[in-house]
Amino acid sequence: MPEATLLEIALNNYRKLKHTEKQLIDQLTVLNAKKEKAGSSIARMPENPRDNDEKIIENMMYGEPLEKELRTTQILLGIANQFIDSLEGDDKQLILDKFVRRRTFENIALSYGVDRKAIWRKINELLLKQRQT
Numbered sequence: 526m527p528e529a530t531l532l533e534i535a536l537n538n539y540r541k542l543k544h545t546e547k548q549l550i551d552q553l554t555v556l557n558a559k560k561e562k563a564g565s566s567i568a569r570m571p572e573n574p575r576d577n578d579e580k581i582i583e584n585m586m587y588g589e590p591l592e593k594e595l596r597t598t599q600i601l602l603g604i605a606n607q608f609i610d611s612l613e614g615d616d617k618q619l620i621l622d623k624f625v626r627r628r629t630f631e632n633i634a635l636s637y638g639v640d641r642k643a644i645w646r647k648i649n650e651l652l653l654k655q656r657q658t
Contacts, residue, residue, distance in 0.1 A: 530652075532605065532655060533652060534601065535602065535604045537624065542598050542602050542605075543602065545594075546595065546602060549591055549595040550595065553588065553592065556591070560588075608620070612651070615637075619637075619644065619647060619651075623644075630644050
């Protein structure tokens with residue numbers, strides 16, 4: 526069995542990636558707000574000045590992995606979106622139905638008026654065509 530391409534991984538996890546992207550952006554927004562507050566003159570200084578430095582370093586160390594994960598997530602979403610945007614008409618709707626809307630092969634086949642094997646073949650044909658370019 527051939528290895529899945531980044532495109533296939535991105536498409537199969539599209540909704541999860543979108544959800545993860547939103548969560549990471551929210552977490553980074555909160556973290557950045559804490560950083561700004563810690564650096565402002567309004568922030569209450571801890572009794573021990575080292576505590577403030579340690580908090581800033583802790584927030585920076587926590588933020589770097591989040592930023593890296595966000596970049597990776599956005600790269601995968603970009604790959605999927607670029608593929609989807611390159612399609613037109615029924616091909617685009619088929620990919621959106623299967624991977625973005627997460628409809629089943631049976632449900633898609635019913636709405637397109639064909640059998641599910643035809644849907645499966647068409648999706649694999651589109652992915653194979655993209656793999657060859």
